[in-house]
Amino acid sequence: MQRLGFMERGAPPIPLGLIFLGAFLIHAPLLLMKLPLKSYDTNFHIFFASHYSHHWFDPWNAKWYAGFSQTTYPPLPQQWVAIVSRLIGLDMAYMLVQFAAIVLLTLGVYRFSKLWVGARAAGYAALASILLGSEAFLVYSAGQLSTTFAAPLYLNSLPYLYEWMRWRNWRSLLKGSALAVAAAAAHHATLLFGSFLFAIPIVALAIIDVRESRLAHVGSFIIRTIFVTALVGTMIAVVLLPFWIALINYPVTQVPIPHPSRSNYILNPQWGVNFFLVPYGAMILALPFIFMRGSSSPRLRPLLLGFWVAFLLGLGGTTPVARMLLGRAFEVLTMERFAYWATLLALPFIGLLAEELIDRYKWRAVAGLTLAAGMTCAVAVSWASFRPADAEDFKVESVAGWLNRDGHDRYRYVTLGFGNKIARLAVLTNASSVDGEWNSGRMLPELTEHGAGALTSSKYFGKNGLDALSAILQHADRYGLKWVFMKDPYYEPLLVFSGWRKVDDLENRTITVWSKEAVPPATPIDSPQRPLAWEGVLWGILPIGSSILAMLLVLIPDRRWAGQTVVSDSDKAATMPSAGSESSPANDDLVLGRIS
């Protein structure tokens, strides 16, 4: 059993500044190339941001589903994109916010890992987070800005909350709470599901540490834990009040929409590659180490169990666990985010493994680990090219131009075969569509009654998708739906037999425009889901305000603890300060201004 701290081993931890530089060198060029624009959801987030940039205090967006409320989706990253877009445009603003999330992740992983392992291993974990397959997969292939934005905030929040629970550090309480609220304002699924996977191991760790510390008062620890839970819960309830109002009044009761991440990855190996091999990459080789090492150290067991649960959930329909634990939510959530969280929870183990391998094999280990991590990242980044979100890349500017001229935008439209380009089109055009990509926000009965996603991809949802498409085409008059833009000729027989006529073509005849006669111009849908004016004001102030508050609070210097020593995991419990001292170890890397 190694019991030496890094000072004794002689190898210093990697400076955080170097880790940030690594994040910059790896991700800045990729983001400057706007690689995420090829992903599934990037344009979706840009579309939301576009709405905020024009209507900051009105979350009712008329461009999709004949009108839907953006309070159904926490707004923080999109609002930041909207703000930054005033300076550098929407696309680059998205890249900048995404880059901020990547840098925050390295810091969050470092701080989170330091709760479990030594500073040197935590540094390796932070370095690994730059090349993490699941992060690259979510950023460049899935385009999940909100997930990748919320997770770092949680990871940065948890060490503060740990400090509060253990040492009643009020500054930590303020900082941790503010960061947790900002994380909730960034992504609801991370709040509702991911937060437990991260928070429960931390609470368990605090319990272990408190019990091992003879001077600790278990009663006061419990009170502090309940207090912080109640405080953060209340703050989240207030900051996201319009979201809760929308969720309670209009819960997601629509027929579940299929998603490949819920399939069995062994029976459907193509999805196994997509949702397991690519996100985990070389980390798969470390799984035995994670299980063995995690179980051998009592302090690491909560982290191991948290990882294991997230790992099983991330396997989607490969095991019955996700369906049993999540219940109805299994058919609403997509599972790749659990794999992402599992890899984040695994990073402290990876840091530990790297530390031991480097100590033992020196440069050979460095080379091997670099190669493995580099390959993992490379495959995940390039996955968007191997398995692109759109079968064919094409421009939608001509479609937007067509809609914006000659009064065509007085009517609504739907696209067929446009994939996730519909969000890009929605940004560019003034016209409104009955389709959209935010399934939880839609209320049109023709869409909610059938278990299918976007109409533009109806054929991939089989009978349900085509039934939804037929239903909406049948009620074209009701919604002022006059235009259909068809990229995929698969749908042509349906349009021909149901009374639509080809009126124009675009993009060298690869896109045809279809019209229906005698459709009245679109009128605003008088929807009860429309948020009230005061909800719009709250939505425009509180989420973004919570993030600004968190930034300001984090800048408050921490109190230094004189006896700080960072040690390896096995020594950690022994070297932690006693609870009786009521002072927490200062973390010299916590203040952004003092990082380098």
Next chain:
Amino acid sequence: MTGSRLLGIILIIATVVLVVMGTIHPNQSGAMIADSRARLIGSASSPQDAVNNLMQQIGRRTWEAAYASLANKGEFTETEFVRDLNGNYGSLRSYANLDGFDSQPLRASGDEAQVRARMRWASVVGIFEDSRDLRVVRNGSQWEVAWPIVREAKVPPQVIPVNYLRWDVVYRGAEDDWGAQDVEAPHVRIIAMHPVDRGGGVVILGEVLNEDVVPAFVTVKASLLGSNGSTLATEDSFDKISHILLPKQVSPFRIDFRNVRLSQVDSVRIQPSANLVAASADPVIGIEGQKLTPLPDSSLTGSLVNQSGQVVNVAHVIGTFYDNKGQIVWVADQYPSRALLPQTPVPFTISLPADVSNKVGSYRVVASTYSSSRFQ
């Protein structure tokens, strides 16, 4: 140390067990349609297992494996097998996905059995069924399906002379004098209309005639009006009509209203709209051998014969059913799954509700067509 690693070993074993459980008894209801049907292909130890395995392979489009599992693969090529299921010439089958299937044993002996497989295919215009009675034979300990191949008809190379007739339209220009005439919209007329109460809703049945000398693109919209004159609901005929009507051509139409009772309806307002469109008089489709099949499988069957030289990728058959007094009692339709090749009959079956079947005295069938230039 062994004890301290016990948790890890337990978790690894539990993970493996859970993965095995999830794979042997998969529940993938939240997955995509094609993926959710994925099962481990087990050994075909019974005739029904063999059929189920084959259906799964067809559903997942693993043609090579499906073909390899057949008992009579020597009788046809894999291409012919795929074409039998997947169609050709851009027919509905070409774009359809297997949405589900049932298998029902018909009879069995020691070495041979017969199983009926009903495949439901989801196409862009709706579901169509394909039922096959499969002979399953024992081969050692395994059962194998002898696939009853339906070979796509082949049209011999020939030249079919066609007097091609079509209408093109030049509309009024934007810079024309305001008094200048535009081309007149075609005149169409509703020649029959009959509302019926059915299935918790109201159905408007009727026929529309193009009484003009030019082709018309026709849509029929109907509004149900309540006793106070208010509009209860408005719907249109969608695909239950032949939208392009050539001069003097008649099409049935059916407009379905859900959740409205006929007793609530005071009057019906029918609004046919017609636009002059460019159209072609071809192809001509003969509807031959029409026969009413009585209960329990009440239906109208027949075959479509493409009398022109142009391939029809998708055809739509709409039947109007009249009682003995000549009043319309039902309008139903079907999309045959195979393309119409020149002079090649393609069967169709229009299902009839059981209660309507007894009332039918006569019927009339029209066919409309879709030909994509991509397949010519």
Next chain:
Amino acid sequence: MRSWVTLLCALIVVVTVPGLAGHASAQASDLRFPQKVEAGTAFSVSTTGSGSATLYIIGPGDTIRRVVHLGESISFGPDDLHNAGHYVAFLVSGSSTQNAQFEVTASHQAATLSFLAKPSRLPVNLPNGVSGVAYVFDIFRNLILQPQQISFELSDSSGRAQIRSATSRDGVAWVKMNSAAKAGPAQFQAEVASVRNKRVIQQVPGDPCSIRMTAHGLGQKDKARVALETEPVRDCNGNPVPDGTIVTFTETYQGGQSMVDVPLKRGVAKTELPSHNGAVISVASGVVMGNEIRWSGGL
């Protein structure tokens, strides 16, 4: 809209000009315009008094400002006032303002004719099926409200013409005429004072009349089928029904039926159906039935 603009301008002039005119030194005078002036005619208006003044004339689409010498007559050329309508004139001199109102009427001379003919396509032999509406304008595009005698002539493809005349009222004249018995493009012309405008009306055949078909076996070529062919299909006036018109052949036999919708090509419809002994074959087009044949040559 135009009258509102006129009124607004007048109000502005009435309110502002007297104040401005306070600096002028002229003596007030009378302003006498003729009550009616024909558009495009020259005329003059006499003034009295001395000194200079400013004349404002405000009308539909026209506003004129002119400095005049009081005591001299004011001349207007043919191009000065050409929009028909109500005009207001103000003569501002010193602190006094005179005003007068007069009408500008359209010229008597018709220059253009706008002609609406409806429908552009109709069946033959339809009483009062064609309507023509003519609007008469002068050279300045003023609607001539004085009654004008307008002649309408509808001549069919064989040259036979129907002529009607109508007197315009408030600038509009209209007639209704019968479509001819002969199909083809008809010239529909409206004329006033040697100004003409012409439209083309397509007179198309009516419903088919007395459709007759014949049936014969295909012999050795295909014994299982019967060939059906109509005689040239005409309407009740003898006009050939246009190609593309659908003719429906229906063959009814024991327990079954075959049918086909065939478009007329070169005046006839022909097809082949399965041959059934004893089958009854009928022909129809739209709601018009033709003859029936009992086929006894089948299999």
